[in-house]
Amino acid sequence: MQRTLTYLLRIRRSAMSSESIARKLSAATDVDAVVIGAGFSGLYTVYKLRELGFTLRAFEQGDGVGGTWYWNRYPGAGSDSESWVYCFSFSRELEQEWNWSCRFPPQPEILSYLEYVAERFDLHSAFDFETRVTSARYDETAGHWVVETDHGETVTAEFVITAVGCLSATQVPEIPGRDSFAGNWYHTGQWPKAGVNFTGQRVGVIGTGSSGIQCIPVIAEQADHLTVFQRTPQFSVPAGNVPLTDEQRETLKRNIREIRENCRWATIGQPYDLKDHGVLDVSEEERRRQFEADWAKGGFEWMFGSYNDLLFDKQANDIAADFVREKIRDKVDDPETARKLIPTGYPIGTKRLPLDQGYFETYNRDNVDLIDVREEPIVEIVPAGIRTESRTVELDTIVFATGFDAMTRPLTRIDFRGRSGVKLEEKWAHGPQTYLGVAMADFPNLFMITGPGSPSVLGNMPTSIEQHVEWITDCMAHMREIGAKTIEPTVTAEQEWGEHVGELADATLFPQADSWYMGANIPGKPRVFLPYIGGFGNYRKLCADIAENGYEGFSIS
Structure with a gap:
């Protein structure tokens, strides 16, 4: 309905379009x-x-x-x-x-x-x-x-x-030779209305922020081969996305006024808030149990409905970060690829924390490669693809998942x-x-x-x-x-x-x-x-x- x-x-x-045009005049x-x-x-x-x-x-x-x-x-x-x-x-x-x-x-x-x-x-x-x-x-x-x-x-x-x-x-990096590329390139924030068919294509995705983490698993399923160019490894937690049942919808609609009122006064406008104690206030066994339960549930609540000291105390933050690093290692089969995907050098949650649906598991696919551009910098874009300091990666399409100003x-x-x-x-x-x-x-x-x-x-x-x-x-x-x-x-x-x-x-x-x-x-x-x-x-x-x-x-x- x-x-x-x-x-x-x-x-x-559509029927009103002529009337609307006349009104605009x-x-x-x-x-x-x-x-x-x-x-x-x-x-x-x-x-x-x-x-x-x-x-x-x-x-x-x-x-x-x-x-x-x-x-x-x-x-x-x-x-x-x-x-x-x-x-x-x-x-x-x-x-x-x-x-x-x-x-x-x-x-x-x-x-x-x-x-x-x-x-x-x-x-x-x-x-x-x-x-x-x-x-x-x-x-x-x-x-x-x-x-x-x-x-x-x-x-x-x-x-x-x-x-x-x-x-x-949108922010498109000024990579030398960008306009020389013989294929098509797109920015995730200016995507064609008609969509893009990646079937049979060699695709390069530059960027692994929120939009990259969302699009990479989907593109990997369509493309003949996908190469991801990563500058900064990201912490990410599972979305835990599931269909809603009719019963769940009825319950949500029955309680929606209370839910939305809670959002108005919560720290990040969500129907949950930080706990009234810190990660350092509980035992290792208790924090592990809570982290695992929230991880299984999925969503931002893992970080922003969690302990109240994660964004204020470096020791507390390190505990949370190490938990996620452990999860990444468990998900990625190849130890060298896992090493490249492990975030270091910044506290978890201080960059936009993405929610993912199978992002790290995507790197277990035979048709997906990861290039760490800190170790292997991009030199230029050439007609055939992207040239790094050590090789040219031939591509049919480039996707800039490089975010915004x-x-x-x-x-x-x-x-x-x-x-x-x-x-x-x-x-x-x-x-x-x-x-x-x-x-x-x-x-x-x-x-x-x-x-x-x-x-x-x-x-x-x-x-x-x-x-x-x-x-x-x-x-x-x-x-x-x-x-x-x-x-x-x-x-x-x-x-x-x-x-x-x-x-x-x-x-x-x-x-x-x-x-x-x-x-x-x-x-x-x-x-x-x-x-x-x-x-x-x-x-x-x-x-x-x-x-x-x-x-x-x-x-x-």
Whole structure:
């Protein structure tokens, strides 16, 4: 029934396309708000703004909704949050009528869900698709934003809300000769809608982060031969993904309100939280029993629903890391391959911890080779494939699973200019400066959903997104009620927030890793811990208190 309804809604959307085009031709160019992006953030923002009676225009670079799940269509792509919390909670009817197929939803299912949400709440009609916002300039004289698109349209708005995603600016390494390659190459974050057929091909995958760990097992099953080029070995834990039974769905739907409320106050926005004791507080036998039980269960709970000292105490972290290293050795048949796959040099959990489905076992296949590029560096890409210091690996296709310029580049690639023409890219030249990760001094009425300095990527994204959207739209409604024109953080509040974010990070093991959390994957990017690590629940309470105290730290005029 669910699939049938989704199909009918798509037919309805196609039938309405002519009407939609006509409506766009007469679309307003002076609105209350402009929204950029049509993923989870953009869809919910449009829903809330309409509910509150704000006029708006919304823009999306792709030709449909989905955000992350529109672009990341690579084999094996899926969520590492459980399906029943990786979704919206604003509609009780929606929670009850949508049925997830399994514990961790795959990309096609998440995209279908977002398309269903957009159709059910008539959100498509708000968006100009295949339209990229190129610039947004604050006009101090007029007191509004001037937004321009790549179609040459100009729209003025009192507010601009960025729903551009934290991981949407792809990073393709500048390997010499890349454009000389005679075959096809793809980035996992810009995957073709039609998919890629690897049957009979010699494939090279560069990168073993989250997307690499997801796509490598699937590609290995299709390709004639797969060569993985690994720079940094990764810790990974089993996903433990399983289909959901009808009984499980009924139980989840019956308890979903309580589950989602727990998410709102948990450390990483998931339906579990850290234990109230550390790994060093229990016996070796007890910690082993608990590690094994959580490992068998699968999912992030192994690390982030576990002992409370793993990310703060190096000795405790080493115990957890050694457990995972042991598991990797057990899974990989060849000792030399296992040696290359063993992570060293950084604490477990301080890089994004992937969930895998048979990743390490993939290296037991006869058609899979692993090249450690620290021991055997890539020299260049040649027409025939990839040349290392010792050989040329002949390839038909190259997959770059090399991640993103996270959190900042999705915003700085748009030419934002605030008061006195200050450019966002220049303001952030030495690292992002925000207040709460939602706003910036000198950029009045510009709100960021899950921007740098917010919890965002450190947990369940829908939990963080809903909190941000609700806080931002409540703020806009408050301004309308009191007749205020502009709101922006004070310089002092922005500076103090940045110091607070840094101090919290420095109290953990996170800065010891060269991760994208630190911007270390981008040459020349300032080394700054980008998200807020104080916990989703603590952050939610702090934001609520700030609003309750008359938006403390903001200047309202």
